[in-house]
Amino acid sequence: MVEPFDVVDLIRQKRDGGALPTAEINWLIDAFTRGYVVPEQMSALAMAIYLNGMNRSEIRDLTLAMIASGTTMSFAGLGKPTVDKHSTGGVGDKITLPLMPLVASFGVAVPQLSGRGLGHTGGTLDKLESIPGWRADLTRDEIAAQLREVGGVVCAAGAELAPADKRLYALRDITGTVESIPLIASSIMSKKIAEGTDSLVLDVKFGSGAFLTDINRSRELAETMVALGSDAGVRTSAFLTNMNVPLGRAIGNANEVRESVEVLAGGGPSDVVELTLTLAAEMLRLAGQPDADVAEALVDGRAMDVWRRSIRGQGGDPDAALPVARESHTVRAASSGYVTEMDALQLGVAAWRLGAGRARPTDLVQHAAGIDLQVKPGDAVVIGQPLFTLSGNDQDRFDRALEAASGAVAIGNERPKREALVAERILASTV
Known part of the structure; x- marks a missing residue:
């Protein structure tokens, strides 16, 4: 077979600030998937994209080419609308756990194909695997059965969805090109579009514990992804949400499941409840139910019922005891005053060092580890009062975790102004 293009020409073209036509992008992703374009060449091209960016047409073509590298899913046979949510990840971000059953309780199908954590941001599947017996890997028939019988499913995305993206992400992770907005957007949206959902709500984080710390960069990413979804016929909107402070009061795996169950029982931290209700209302709006009373459904037990059925449907026991750490250490206030700052990144890294996260994809997580x-910011404290508690099974991990968390909580004399949790909503019409 004679290849129609030379990858070195494409690398030079992008290196020099040029745009890649559709045919070249389609060939590039296909040749990379086939192994004709080698990792060194794709890494060079990724760096050229990181430095020079891509225009909207290029990003759309890249996304569609990655979708075409694998198979796609369809939920058309369910006979009801489907809506999904994707978060760019953050510290304490357990929103998928209460959100899926809440939205599904309104008769909408919620296929949440999720991932595992890497580094300081936790993975939804890791959290749910704290529940004895629960399994993440489902066949397509099992996914469809969960959606028919329960209304929602949280499970692992199959390797057949956008496989080119998986190969490209592995290169980005080791070549310093992860933060490229065109590559982030096409990576996320290729999998979400291939998943076959009718509607999609994006939770794009900004702040110290987020993937992109700057709100302007997060806005650019959100706008890019909303445009990609809309171009592909998926009703898409996005929220920019604050990740300067951890979400809720639990960071880890088993402890985040406990907190999520509290929310489903009508309690839980106010910020977790606020974001859950905000995203649920938007998901249902896109699914054709703009007047759904999501707050009532969270407190009257409907969402909890769906949660329990979903856990049982995937082999788990919703009544089983969750793992509890053997060791703990409480950090106390060195002075009195008000909590003025709480650094999400530092606390996320500390939880990761305790074993709640992984440094490599093959690492095992300790489900009981966490903080x-x-x-929280704005609270009044007195000297000696507990600020946070680190938990884990390995005492040797505590020194490095405490080092990471040193100074994460600042105390001052004046109560700080509360930062808004949800900064903006981005609709397709605005891009």
């Missing part, structure tokens, strides 16, 4: 926060 529980006793205070």
